[in-house]
Amino acid sequence: MSEQKNNWLEQAKGAIFDLDGVIVDTAKYHYLAWKWLASELGFDFTEKDNERLKGVSRMRSLDILLEVGGITLDEARKEELAAQKNQLYVDYISKIDENELLPGAKAYMLGLKERGVKISLGSASKNAGLILDKLGITELFDAIVDGTKVAKAKPDPEVFLLAAQELGLSAAECVVYEDALAGIEAAHAAGMKAVGIGEAHNLPDADMLVDGLHQLV
Numbered sequence: 001m002s003e004q005k006n007n008w009l010e011q012a013k014g015a016i017f018d019l020d021g022v023i024v025d026t027a028k029y030h031y032l033a034w035k036w037l038a039s040e041l042g043f044d045f046t047e048k049d050n051e052r053l054k055g056v057s058r059m060r061s062l063d064i065l066l067e068v069g070g071i072t073l074d075e076a077r078k079e080e081l082a083a084q085k086n087q088l089y090v091d092y093i094s095k096i097d098e099n100e101l102l103p104g105a106k107a108y109m110l111g112l113k114e115r116g117v118k119i120s121l122g123s124a125s126k127n128a129g130l131i132l133d134k135l136g137i138t139e140l141f142d143a144i145v146d147g148t149k150v151a152k153a154k155p156d157p158e159v160f161l162l163a164a165q166e167l168g169l170s171a172a173e174c175v176v177y178e179d180a181l182a183g184i185e186a187a188h189a190a191g192m193k194a195v196g197i198g199e200a201h202n203l204p205d206a207d208m209l210v211d212g213l214h215q216l217v
């Protein structure tokens with residue numbers, strides 16, 4: 001990382017990381033679990049459809065999936081299906097270890113810590129605690145804000161505003177790292193700059209774009 005480094009990135013006092021698709025390659029397990037559920041319901045769910053689910057809460061993800069399949073269900077049945085999807089997802093993530101950390105993620109966070117930058121998680125996932133534990137990186141975080149702590153899902157800024165608050169920083173002092181469109185929107189709604197992890201066509205509004213955190217190390 002060198003010439004494309006931006007001032008706002010160097011000056012940030014807080015770094016707020018999304019989890020799935022930024023620190024760890026769990027996005028593929030979410031996709032596999034949703035794809036399985038769609039096939040149980042009798043339709044195909046493509047990777048393109050799946051982009052709409054990134055960063056989105058579990059129940060909102062199910063609503064989008066059912067919309068793709070043209071299916072309407074009552075709340076009780078939706079709760080059942082979301083629980084089934086989550087069970088399959090938890091089966092997958094119960095087996096992960098530090099090898100599933102995305103390239104450069106740990107090295108980048110360690111570098112930030114050396115520079116005195118505070119680090120928070122800012123994830124929609126209710127499984128974040130289990131995942132961080134499996135990866136052995138819980139201790140790297142000064143604050144952990146996940147789906148168990150927030151009421152409103154991204155693109156609402158709640159998760160990032162709470163993360164900044166827990167770090168004792170203002171929104172403007174924090175930078176967000178996100179792989180989801182809804183996450184970039186949430187960062188901007190919070191008044192934070194956002195580093196997009198992924199491809200420009202999926203993240204057109206990111207303030208800076210990289211393929212992965214390895215590019216910033």
Ligand code: BG6
Binds near residue numbers: 019058061086147
């Ligand atoms: C986000 C993922 O991090 O967490 C979404 O990008 C997922 O795809 C959301 O739906 C909720 O995760 P969980 O683990 O609570 O079902």
Ligand code: MG
Binds near residue numbers: 020021
């Ligand atoms: Mg993500």
